[in-house]
Amino acid sequence: MGRRLRWPWPPTLVRVLIIAAWLVVWEAVVRFGLVGQLLVAPPSSTVVAMVELAGLPEIQAGFVETLLEFVVGFGVAAVVGTLLGFVLGLSPAAFRILNSPLMTLYGTPKSIFLPLFVVFLGLGYQSPAAFAALSAVFPVIITVIAGIRALDQRLLMTADSLGASRLDKVRFVFLPGTFPAIISGLWLGIKQALLAVLLAEMFISGTRNVGYWIAHYASAFQAASVYALIAWLSLLAIALGLAWRRLEAHASRWRLTERGATL
Amino acid sequence: MPEDPTRSPAGRPGSEILTASGVSVSFQTAAGARIDAVDAVDLGIHEGEFVSIIGPSGCGKSTLLRAFGGLTRLSSGTVTLDGERVVRPQPDKIAFVFQDYTLFPWRTVLANTVMGLQFRGVGRREREETARHFLQLVGLDWCAGSFPAELSGGMQQRVAIARALTMNPSVLLMDEPFGALDEQTRTLLGSELARIVEETGKTVVFVTHSLAEAVFLSDRVLVMSARPGQIKDVVEVPAQRPRDESFLTSEVFDRLRRRIFSSLIEEVHRQAAVNEEYRRAGTSDS
Numbered sequence: 001m002g003r004r005l006r007w008p009w010p011p012t013l014v015r016v017l018i019i020a021a022w023l024v025v026w027e028a029v030v031r032f033g034l035v036g037q038l039l040v041a042p043p044s045s046t047v048v049a050m051v052e053l054a055g056l057p058e059i060q061a062g063f064v065e066t067l068l069e070f071v072v073g074f075g076v077a078a079v080v081g082t083l084l085g086f087v088l089g090l091s092p093a094a095f096r097i098l099n100s101p102l103m104t105l106y107g108t109p110k111s112i113f114l115p116l117f118v119v120f121l122g123l124g125y126q127s128p129a130a131f132a133a134l135s136a137v138f139p140v141i142i143t144v145i146a147g148i149r150a151l152d153q154r155l156l157m158t159a160d161s162l163g164a165s166r167l168d169k170v171r172f173v174f175l176p177g178t179f180p181a182i183i184s185g186l187w188l189g190i191k192q193a194l195l196a197v198l199l200a201e202m203f204i205s206g207t208r209n210v211g212y213w214i215a216h217y218a219s220a221f222q223a224a225s226v227y228a229l230i231a232w233l234s235l236l237a238i239a240l241g242l243a244w245r246r247l248e249a250h251a252s253r254w255r256l257t258e259r260g261a262t263l
Numbered sequence: 264m265p266e267d268p269t270r271s272p273a274g275r276p277g278s279e280i281l282t283a284s285g286v287s288v289s290f291q292t293a294a295g296a297r298i299d300a301v302d303a304v305d306l307g308i309h310e311g312e313f314v315s316i317i318g319p320s321g322c323g324k325s326t327l328l329r330a331f332g333g334l335t336r337l338s339s340g341t342v343t344l345d346g347e348r349v350v351r352p353q354p355d356k357i358a359f360v361f362q363d364y365t366l367f368p369w370r371t372v373l374a375n376t377v378m379g380l381q382f383r384g385v386g387r388r389e390r391e392e393t394a395r396h397f398l399q400l401v402g403l404d405w406c407a408g409s410f411p412a413e414l415s416g417g418m419q420q421r422v423a424i425a426r427a428l429t430m431n432p433s434v435l436l437m438d439e440p441f442g443a444l445d446e447q448t449r450t451l452l453g454s455e456l457a458r459i460v461e462e463t464g465k466t467v468v469f470v471t472h473s474l475a476e477a478v479f480l481s482d483r484v485l486v487m488s489a490r491p492g493q494i495k496d497v498v499e500v501p502a503q504r505p506r507d508e509s510f511l512t513s514e515v516f517d518r519l520r521r522r523i524f525s526s527l528i529e530e531v532h533r534q535a536a537v538n539e540e541y542r543r544a545g546t547s548d549s
Contacts, residue, residue: 152364154361154363154364154365155364155365155367157334157361158359158361158364158365158367159378159382160334160352161332161334161352161354161357161358161359161361162352162354162378162379162382162426162430163352163353163354163355163379163382163383163430164378164382165382168382172367172378172381172382173367176367176369176370177367177369179369253410254368254369254370254410254411254412
């Protein structure tokens with residue numbers, strides 16, 4: 001190793017300091033009246049509002065509603081996306097038939113379908129869930145196909161020579177071999193589904209979910225409450241991300257092990 | 264010279280187990296060109312025999328080996344094992360060991376070793392017991408719980424050999440199993456393989472690039488011609504098996520090596536010309 005410049009402080013400390021500085025500046029900017037308190041809430045009021053809102057039953061119910069939409073939407077996308085990915089990845093005929101319509105749909109901005117969802121599925125949790133499923137399914141399909149394509153052909157020949165049936169190959173070669181790809185595809189799906197659920201809620205939903213409450217407080221100029229809900233959502237997303245990263249590391253632990261010495 | 268050098272010579276114990284008659288294999292490239300990889304090969308391999316196939320890169324050695332094991336469709340001719348035609352993989356009779364990427368990286372050594380038996384439907388207890396037995400035979404029972412990435416290339420190939428042996432095949436087809444390893448490791452694994460073959464009495468067909476490996480391990484060395492691959496030359500190694508490392512410095516070894524080299528090097532030049540011609544045709548097409 002050559003000489004490298006080193007940070008004088010540990011990275012974690014620097015990271016915390018940067019965030020703290022940002023909060024201080026934010027607080028100061030609002031307190032000194034550089035921006036209106038009607039539009040921007042300072043961090044301190046946001047935290048107070050976070051605690052307050054967390055105690056309100058209607059807000060709790062809103063989070064349950066939003067989570068339900070997300071889980072249903074993402075769940076459908078995960079199952080359908082993985083299955084379609086496998087069908088398209090394993091069957092060249094299916095790929096030739098289905099790939100271009102799917103890619104056309106993928107390229108279309110999904111939000112133009114929102115009014116249709118309302119027409120067909122109403123204003124309940126079904127519309128945001130369906131919109132989330134439609135948005136999340138494509139990254140899953142694409143990543144799974146790529147995972148199958150990337151699988152080493154020599155492993156399949158080895159499986160053949162060991163007498164694997166077609167089902168054996170799917171179960172013992174394709175599934176475990178593409179598992180890391182499936183996990184990262186699903187992560188892309190999670191992000192899409194969260195985004196889609198909230199987008200749908202803000203624009204169409206009549207039920208009292210998180211998106212509804214954000215829009216509600218925004219129209220009432222209660223900036224602190226809006227910020228508090230956004231902060232809770234961010235924390236939720238961060239927690240999901242951390243959990244997923246652990247799952248991903250576990251799924252591909254065989255990749256991370258170091259190569260040993262010769263013989 | 265015997266009248267038909269591709270048939271097993273007289274005096275060899277064991278009856279003919281694997282027979283190829285008029286085996287040809289052709290395939291189409293992605294560009295649509297037809298390649299004749301193997302052309303009308305006749306060959307008889309006897310039980311307990313160790314036969315090496317050596318030839319220039321790209322001459323169709325591996326294709327011929329796959330044809331023996333039912334992994335490749337023949338364009339003409341037949342392969343028979345114990346009198347039965349081989350048209351698809353026969354995991355209970357023919358086992359393969361390939362050059363590399365033969366272990367499933369997400370499975371531990373033990374889980375890799377049991378795979379053949381698992382596909383066969385053998386119960387967990389029994390298949391793991393068998394796997395451990397053969398891991399012990401290759402000296403790797405101590406790393407049964409490791410992942411392939413934690414093993415050296417040589418160790419990975421020993422696991423692949425153990426896995427092949429769990430199937431209790433009558434014939435072991437090995438496609439450059441030590442091709443990705445360094446010279447010293449190859450020498451060690453060569454001796455190891457000789458010992459294992461001696462202990463298990465398997466019939467082996469062994470594709471290699473290494474003259475030393477071929478002479479050291481085999482009863483017969485077959486030299487393949489440039490593509491389309493044919494058996495050009497058959498060289499017998501008149502020395503008792505198993506041989507120890509002193510054989511590597513013996514006069515017989517040197518003489519046979521020279522003899523095979525002079526036969527092989529002609530084909531290497533011819534194959535190089537064929538490859539170049541093929542490339543040239545490819546570029547003028549596009």
